[in-house]
Amino acid sequence: MNEVGQATAQALLRRLAVEQSESRVPSLVAAVVRDGKVAWFGARGLVGQAPPTRRTQYRLGSITKSLVAVVVMRLRDEGRLDLLDPLGKHVPGTPFGEVSIAQLLSHTAGLSAEPPTDWWERTPGLPAEELIARLDPGISKHRAGRYFHYSNLGFGMLGELVARHRGTTWLQAVQREVLQPLGMGDTTARPREPHATGYAVHPFADVLLAEPEHDAVSMAPAGQLWSSTDDLARWAAFVAGDTGDVLPADTLAEMREPATVDDGDAWTGGYGLGLQLMRNAGRRLAGHTGSMPGFLATVWADPDDDLGVLFMANTTSGVKRTLLPDLLAIMAEMEPRLPAEWQPSPADPDLLALTGLWHWGPSPYVLRVLPERGLSLTPVSGVGRASRFVPQQDGTWLGLDGYYAGETLRVAPDHLDLNTFIFTRTPYDPSAPVPGGVDGWDVHPGM
Template sequence: MTTPFEELLPTTRRALLHRIAVAQSEGRSPSLVAAVARDGHLVWTGSRTSVDGHGPDENVQYRIGSITKTFTAVLVLRLRDEGLLDLGDPLEKHLPGTGAGEVSIAELLAHTGGLAAETPGEWWERSSAALRPTLADVLGERPFRHPVGRRHHYSNPGYTLLGSLIEKVRGVSWEQALRTEILEPLGLSRTSAQPQMPHAGGWAVHPYADVMMPEPGEDLGLMAAAGQLWSTTRDLAVFAAFLATGDERVLSAESVREMRTPAAPELPGAEGSSYGLGMQVLRRKGRTLAGHSGSLPGFVAGLWLSEQDGLAAVVLANCTSGVSAATVAAELLLTVAEAEPRIPAPWRPLPAVDSSVMELVGPWYWGTQTVALRLTTEGGVELGPVAAGGGRGSRFRANGDGTWTGLDGYYAGELLQAVRRPDGSVSHLDLGSFVFTRKPYDEDAPVPGGVHPDGWQGLPQ
């Protein structure tokens, strides 16, 4: 009998190995390591060539660049969930005097604050942090390139501001907050701000000759929250599982779902791509992938997860360019999803059900459109069209008072409640002012605009 974490089939393993072999060979990376996880458990790892003469494995550190931003975003969402700030707050409220304080925290997370993509002066990724000792040096005299909130414009200085915000509100360094609030609870013992042996060295490969040059491994200083971290495929697979399901020790399932939800316009020139709160979001082959890419001189990285498949894939390489780690990671994930689709959990009846909720399940009508209310195994409800392609739908979580709040889709954040008559019977469902009735335009329900007194009619002769 198979288990969800059984090793992948030989044909799937060969397809994955072939993909990373092509990526390493054609991309001319000194080494490349990859992993695929299902429901948080590694089901495949692979590598090509060596680090210090040894084949890299899932415990060898590589620099992960901007995947660091997702860790930083988790720290910010924790502050929000603790009531220490609101994502709509202007930065100035918590971190005054930056010169960019009009930008909201949410806009910084989603790269919609209009800030410059990079710092003024030298190429910050290859230069000493001593050149940027203050936020003024990071932002420069002209921190904005676009109107605030109008478009997505990726900004490394924006995440530097978020790192400083975390330090100001917490009263500890960004690195200490990261270690105590994320790394230790999740058991990410091989993720760190500074490299720990065994780790790969970063290399630049000449574009027209098969020769290499070591890249400098700078400490990013104030820019650390944008790209400082080193990690492994094993640790990142565990982190990806957390980003899919949440962990109450770190961040709830609802909050990580919020991170994965697009919060910015579709990216220019990248159809199906958007950005959430510290996470990139892709649509590929009918699936939604969430994660992040990363790069620093000498390294490229990619991490993607698919909640619906319970899969995550990670690719790390030690070259400045040549390998699209994020593209390869997405292809590894999709290869497994298509070759070995997730085996559904066995259906089981609910252990108990509230009779007042059971009274609500079944068909309802919004005007003449038929929808159905269903109970979910998580204790919430789901409202959606009866026929495929028939309209809007959302999942809802129970609020504990007989109402539900939308989790996704058109009704995300909206309140669903049953309206009862004086005798206790159900009159209708109210959802964000929409009235759902048990029959089309029920004359006994308060349908907006009223119901014609002559009722339903045929074509006059």
């Protein structure tokens, strides 16, 4: 059953109601997405004279960036570009043509956060040619690759890259390659009815100021789109892993990998390839925040739990960042997901013979058989280098994750060779080819 229980629904609604009331939000919608479907929807406030519905549009702001990034990754998968390519190979004429596409996707290109125009979020946009003509070397603020420095300008350039490769606009490419296949028909570049009006709430009085709305043109890939709860819920399901035919699962997983962090040693927030990342209460979440004048939106997805949360509001500022983590906490407390039932899985005798203790020098590791002929090698202590491996046609094994991701494991009768590291059944087994030689273990009584 997909819908949450009555007690859970009431707890979720109360948290939403507190947020709308205390933060003075004209209208606020939120949803929990479980197993790809909306399990709970809540709304507070009014849009016009009625409460908002699951089809009421709000502006997404920077969530737009993630959809543009998907098209960039599709171009990579098609072989039309490499993530290490310099921007100048695809969009010549900028003074930062040496920065890579991957750096633009992860906000590590060192570019200015904003374009050299009037306040782009509040004024009509410029065509790409005019924007590029305004760029000068001072637009680069940091050495490429050194810092996470969020750049709306960078995604404006990625939108232009998409347009040039597809021979159309960035918007038409996103519509054709992402929105239509995912059934996100309520996601548009300009608002359609029913939609919320964006407002600024006066800081010292309960009055509203309508915010402007326009086409940002060359900067539109950084924050143009509008969407509904149902469409953003479908996007949450996509980020959690339900990609349909839009992206291969491993490409989406690559987008969710942390390329950089934005809070130093704490590592609670970071960025992948077009996706923001957050660690919260044991979860690793992927998604994006969004803001434009009059609007706030955020979507997070937990791929491990197939769970997503989202909110949209028609206010320039005010919604607390804790809203969605609080909704996740309510779900974890009141409706924790049951673990999958354990079931036996057949294993070939040759694999069973490999299982058990192996030693890297004096350190013991355990090798286990995983379903579908996979292997895992983990330190007994729980601290150290752990990786999973999958078989290759030549009889070797390829590391999937951890320190040995991409490395080759070779199995010999008396040892494992993991990219020159030798694992033996006993510590430093002298019968195995341990580099450096082994003289034997000395025993010193009384020591």
